[in-house]
Amino acid sequence: MRRYEFDAFGLENLKLVQRDVPTPAAGEVVLDVKAMSLNYRDLLVTRGLYNPKLELPAVPLSDGAGSVSAVGEGVTRVKVGDRVMSHFIAGWIDGPFKLDHVASTLGTPGPGLAAEQVALPADAVVPLPTGYSFAQASTLPIAALTAWSALRTVTHVEPGQTVLTLGTGGVSIFALQLAKAMGARVIITSSSDEKLARCRQFGADHTINYRANPKWERQVLEYTGGAGVDVVVETVGPGTLDQSMKSTRAEGTIALPGALTGGEGHVTTRLILMRRLHIAGIMVDCRRAFENMVAFIEQHKIKPVIHQEFPFADLPIAMNLMASGSHFGKIVVNAK
Ligand SMILES: NC(=O)c1ccc[n+]([C@@H]2O[C@H](COP(=O)([O-])OP(=O)(O)OC[C@H]3O[C@@H](n4cnc5c(N)ncnc54)[C@H](OP(=O)(O)O)[C@@H]3O)[C@@H](O)[C@H]2O)c1
Numbered sequence: 001m002r003r004y005e006f007d008a009f010g011l012e013n014l015k016l017v018q019r020d021v022p023t024p025a026a027g028e029v030v031l032d033v034k035a036m037s038l039n040y041r042d043l044l045v046t047r048g049l050y051n052p053k054l055e056l057p058a059v060p061l062s063d064g065a066g067s068v069s070a071v072g073e074g075v076t077r078v079k080v081g082d083r084v085m086s087h088f089i090a091g092w093i094d095g096p097f098k099l100d101h102v103a104s105t106l107g108t109p110g111p112g113l114a115a116e117q118v119a120l121p122a123d124a125v126v127p128l129p130t131g132y133s134f135a136q137a138s139t140l141p142i143a144a145l146t147a148w149s150a151l152r153t154v155t156h157v158e159p160g161q162t163v164l165t166l167g168t169g170g171v172s173i174f175a176l177q178l179a180k181a182m183g184a185r186v187i188i189t190s191s192s193d194e195k196l197a198r199c200r201q202f203g204a205d206h207t208i209n210y211r212a213n214p215k216w217e218r219q220v221l222e223y224t225g226g227a228g229v230d231v232v233v234e235t236v237g238p239g240t241l242d243q244s245m246k247s248t249r250a251e252g253t254i255a256l257p258g259a260l261t262g263g264e265g266h267v268t269t270r271l272i273l274m275r276r277l278h279i280a281g282i283m284v285d286c287r288r289a290f291e292n293m294v295a296f297i298e299q300h301k302i303k304p305v306i307h308q309e310f311p312f313a314d315l316p317i318a319m320n321l322m323a324s325g326s327h328f329g330k331i332v333v334n335a336k
Pocket residue numbers: 038039040041142143146166167168169170171172189190191192195210235236239240256257258259260261282283284322325326327329
């Protein structure tokens with residue numbers, strides 16, 4: 001079987017190599033990966049920015065969908081032939097997040113999904129939503145679940161509330177789709193008017209070009225009658241956090257998964273206290289939340305927005321597309 005490895009940091013070091021088909025240890029399954037999707041994290045991992053001390057060679061990518069081809073001793077949760085998706089924080093099944101859950105994340109330090117076959121813990125897979133293709137399902141494990149975590153786990157968005165989401169990448173477009181299905185009003189930003197026109201087709205109520213309108217928080221306040229939004233899905237991080245806080249109503253929540261502008265920066269703390277804001281850190285979510293999200297997706301017939309699908313041999317091209325930021329929604333790589 002073939003898989004991608006990198007033995008030095010940098011997208012240029014991604015190499016397709018031949019390896020033995022894995023055999024499942026006790027408690028594991030082997031997944032025949034049919035499709036995988038890219039996340040911004042994959043760029044950080046491969047470039048050495050996520051964990052500069054990562055042991056190399058490593059296999060990238062965290063998200064995949066496929067069929068179970070073998071099960072190890074003691075596995076009863078799934079059987080050969082099941083169509084499943086990977087669950088990113090493999091060791092986080094339910095209950096509160098614990099720091100040691102991070103050691104179980106797929107796509108380093110856990111197994112990477114950029115492979116034709118991969119052995120995963122049997123607990124770290126979730127059945128596909130009804131009617132989903134493998135390509136569609138591969139988009140859900142990180143991006144959709146992160147948006148869900150922002151809208152359903154750290155907050156509970158109600159009909160009529162207003163959600164602000166930043167940019168038109170994987171997480172933000174899922175946030176748009178899920179928030180609309182929850183009955184919320186959605187404001188979304190982008191650097192591109194063309195992308196914003198597409199957001200309106202997906203139900204966005206208000207759109208703001210953050211490049212043409214650098215003080216975009218003023219526009220958000222206008223759209224909310226001066227009150228601010230109930231929830232921000234902060235996909236960008238320190239570069240926009242102050243503006244997000246200025247866009248939020250008193251006692252509103254900023255759900256913060258984003259690191260597009262890095263992992264540290266200036267924060268005007270008085271905005272947090274004067275508005276009694278809640279800043280909620282997001283680390284994707286647990287498997288129980290994933291299963292709940294799948295039920296919601298089925299009920300509301302939500303289908304992911306896939307910008308482009310690539311063949312396996314073109315994974316480096318797909319990674320470079322993601323790095324360019326010109327995509328809208330998700331990028332998928334098929335295993336063939
Ligand atoms: N903590 C977690 O659990 C978690 C989970 C998933 C993702 N994340 C993080 O969330 C972020 C988004 O991930 P993703 O996979 O959705 O990334 P992505 O698909 O690569 O999204 C990139 C998009 O973000 C937008 N963007 C970039 N800079 C921006 C800015 N200054 N203001 C507004 N939008 C900006 C751009 O949209 P336009 O082209 O429309 O301008 C760009 O196309 C990343 O930092 C990722 O690491 C964290």
